Amino acid sequence: MCQVCPHRCKLSEGQTGRCRARKNVGGNSVSINYGKLTSIALDPIEKKPLARFYPGGMILSVGSFGCNMDCPFCQNDSISMAAENEVPTKYVAPELLADYAVRLRDDGNIGVAYTYNEPLTGFEYVRDTAKMVRALGMKNVVVTNGCFCAETLAEVLPWTDAFNIDLKGFTDEFYKKLGGDLETVEAFIKTAVQSSHVEVTTLIVPGENDSPSEMRELSGWLASVDKKIPLHVTRFFPRRKMADKQPTDIKLLYELADMASRNLDFVFVGNV
Numbered sequence: 001m002c003q004v005c006p007h008r009c010k011l012s013e014g015q016t017g018r019c020r021a022r023k024n025v026g027g028n029s030v031s032i033n034y035g036k037l038t039s040i041a042l043d044p045i046e047k048k049p050l051a052r053f054y055p056g057g058m059i060l061s062v063g064s065f066g067c068n069m070d071c072p073f074c075q076n077d078s079i080s081m082a083a084e085n086e087v088p089t090k091y092v093a094p095e096l097l098a099d100y101a102v103r104l105r106d107d108g109n110i111g112v113a114y115t116y117n118e119p120l121t122g123f124e125y126v127r128d129t130a131k132m133v134r135a136l137g138m139k140n141v142v143v144t145n146g147c148f149c150a151e152t153l154a155e156v157l158p159w160t161d162a163f164n165i166d167l168k169g170f171t172d173e174f175y176k177k178l179g180g181d182l183e184t185v186e187a188f189i190k191t192a193v194q195s196s197h198v199e200v201t202t203l204i205v206p207g208e209n210d211s212p213s214e215m216r217e218l219s220g221w222l223a224s225v226d227k228k229i230p231l232h233v234t235r236f237f238p239r240r241k242m243a244d245k246q247p248t249d250i251k252l253l254y255e256l257a258d259m260a261s262r263n264l265d266f267v268f269v270g271n272v
């Protein structure tokens with residue numbers, strides 16, 4: 001049984017898990033996306049999104065394939081929903097990536113962001129690379145859905161300088177629909193914030209998680225953890241299985257952000 005996330009897939013020898021990124025090899029849950037990059041770009045830190053962590057900086061951002069959730073509105077589904085061999089990859093060893101990050105310093109690079117797909121399905125690569133990046137005096141950023149067991153978080157937390165964690169909504173029903181678990185994400189945020197900079201993102205999907213009462217509860221809970229956690233309230237665009245929906249109404253987006261501002265010190269509107 002893979003213990004990395006709450007799905008706890010029971011895998012027979014050679015079988016791949018629900019995330020398509022881990023496999024039972026010799027009785028162990030092994031990351032099959034280790035170092036296999038599908039995307040690499042030098043992005044503004046604000047694009048992660050992080051608003052209060054080295055603003056104005058750039059960050060070398062990498063992704064692989066696979067995800068342990070199944071959001072019908074995923075904005076990165078070409079890689080997150082892909083399995084091994086379904087998308088071109090290039091192997092980049094941790095030391096090579098860390099070295100590349102250093103060489104980009106003159107371009108404003110502050111470190112490495114593990115992002116685009118769900119990086120913690122392959123937490124070993126994040127951990128191994130982050131150790132080297134830290135040793136070279138640079139920063140590590142993890143962009144995650146936060147739906148991972150405490151032991152997985154513990155593997156990367158000591159080397160992570162900042163997280164952006166999705167809080168996709170605030171009901172068990174919505175999380176079930178997405179193949180995730182709200183309680184696990186709450187625990188992840190509570191632990192991460194104790195030793196790392198944390199910002200949270202909520203994508204507002206029309207008719208799904210856009211009620212004022214849900215935003216009141218979500219922001220109230222986040223404030224109970226720490227009212228200084230920045231919240232990014234972001235605009236949905238039609239994608240994947242929700243290609244027939246309209247983008248989030250901008251007026252509503254600002255109203256929900258206003259509501260969250262009553263509980264939290266820092267609220268940002270994104271994707272507008």
Ligand code: SF4
Nearest residue numbers: 002005008009017019
């Ligand atoms: S990380 Fe992947 S293989 Fe492991 S339990 Fe989660 S979905 Fe299953």
